Amino acid sequence: xxxxxxxxxxxxxxxxxxxxxxxxxxxxxxxxxxxxxxxxxxxxxxxxxxxxxxxxxxxxxxxxxxxxxxxxxxxxxxxxxxxxxxxxxxxxxxxxxxxxxxxxxxxxxxxxxxxxxxxxxxxxxxxxxxxxxxxxxxxxxxxxxxxxxxxxxxxxxxxxxxxxxxxxxxxxxxxxxxxxxxxxxxxxxxxxxxxxxxxxxxxxxxxxxxxxxxxxxxxxxxxxxxxxxxxxxxxxxxx
Numbered sequence: 001x002x003x004x005x006x007x008x009x010x011x012x013x014x015x016x017x018x019x020x021x022x023x024x025x026x027x028x029x030x031x032x033x034x035x036x037x038x039x040x041x042x043x044x045x046x047x048x049x050x051x052x053x054x055x056x057x058x059x060x061x062x063x064x065x066x067x068x069x070x071x072x073x074x075x076x077x078x079x080x081x082x083x084x085x086x087x088x089x090x091x092x093x094x095x096x097x098x099x100x101x102x103x104x105x106x107x108x109x110x111x112x113x114x115x116x117x118x119x120x121x122x123x124x125x126x127x128x129x130x131x132x133x134x135x136x137x138x139x140x141x142x143x144x145x146x147x148x149x150x151x152x153x154x155x156x157x158x159x160x161x162x163x164x165x166x167x168x169x170x171x172x173x174x175x176x177x178x179x180x181x182x183x184x185x186x187x188x189x190x191x192x193x194x195x196x197x198x199x200x201x202x203x204x205x206x207x208x209x210x211x212x213x214x215x216x217x218x219x220x221x222x223x224x225x226x227x228x229x230x231x232x233x234x235x236x237x238x239x
Contacts, residue, residue, distance in 0.1 A: 005029040006120060009090055010097035011083075011110070012037050012067070013049035014056035015191040016144045016163070017099030017125055017183065020137055022063070023198050024124035025097045033093055035060050035067045038083055042074025047083075047106060049190050050074075051148050052221045062199040062226060084113045095120035101128060102185045130175075130182035134168050143195040143202070150216035151188035153178045159210045159219040163191065192221065201226040 010022045012035035025032055037056050038048040060067035068090070072082040087096065096119045100106045107123065114121040125133060137144065144163045149155070153174040161167055171182045180188045195202035207222040 005031060006094040006122075007031045007033050007092060008095040008097050008120075008122060009034040009036050009068075009087060009093045010065075011099070012056060012060070013099075013190075014052060014059050014193060015049060015099070015147075016137055016142060016193055017101060017133075017191075019059070019099070019193040019196060019198075020133075020142065021097050021099035021122075021124050022065075023140075023196060025122060026198060028124070030095070030097075030122075032065055032097065034090060035063070035065050036070060036083070036086060036090075037067060038070045038072050038079065040072045040074030040079060042072075042079075045072075045074040045079060046076050047079055047109065048072070048074070051190055051218050052192050055192070055221050055224060058203055058224045058226065059193060059199070062201045062203060064200055080109045080113065084116065087113065087117055087119070093119065095122050097122045097124070099123075099125055101125050101130070101133065101183055102181070130185070131168070131172060133183055134163065134171070137196075138163065138165065138168065140197055141195070142193060144191050144193050145205070145219070146189055147192045147219045147221070148190040148217065149188065151178070151180045151186075153180060154189060156210060156212045156217055158189070159212075159217055160205075160208060195229070199229075202229045203227070 008030050012018045040048050043050045070086040072079045111121050146158045146161050149158045175182050203224050209220050211218050
């Protein structure tokens with residue numbers, strides 16, 4: 001382990017960006033001790049994902065890192081305090097990893113928690129260009145599906161769709177036409193990772209249901225199964 005390596009906790013929603021942030025933290029030599037997942041009862045949380053959050057336990061098992069589930073009512077600002085209380089109990093960590101890309105609302109609150117608890121704030125994806133980020137993940141064989149959409153141009157057909165080359169190209173066109181963030185950083189959608197280099201097993205959706213509400217919808221995963229895969233070393237991040 002590198003001299004600069006830290007023992008860290010990572011905020012983990014099961015989506016592509018929090019998962020990629022864990023990957024990057026490990027690649028940089030840090031020891032990720034915990035995956036911290038906030039389970040909010042509010043579907044409109046300002047800070048945290050809601051759809052399929054209970055299924056993140058399968059991902060944590062596939063990665064092999066202990067998961068801490070943090071219950072929260074999802075009340076604005078109070079949900080941040082709920083996270084802070086949970087992190088305060090992890091006395092063996094020195095930093096906090098997050099997958100925040102462009103949300104100053106989220107970053108400012110994560111930084112505040114870190115300052116108050118004496119943790120290093122680690123945001124390896126901050127400021128990255130969305131298309132480049134998607135292409136990096138795809139090149140590293142992240143198998144990611146879309147689990148919610150709520151923006152113009154994103155219809156029911158996106159629910160459950162894999163973020164492959166064709167999907168990335170279509171998102172690029174939708175960005176040009178409607179101005180949506182290709183990484184869904186503006187709340188346009190959410191994702192769920194089924195496989196990536198740090199998964200010891202890959203996940204497969206056994207049963208799911210699409211729920212459409214006129215101009216937005218969710219892909220609710222009802223059951224998953226773990227599938228063995230050939231173990232391989234994580235690839236390096238493309239330049």
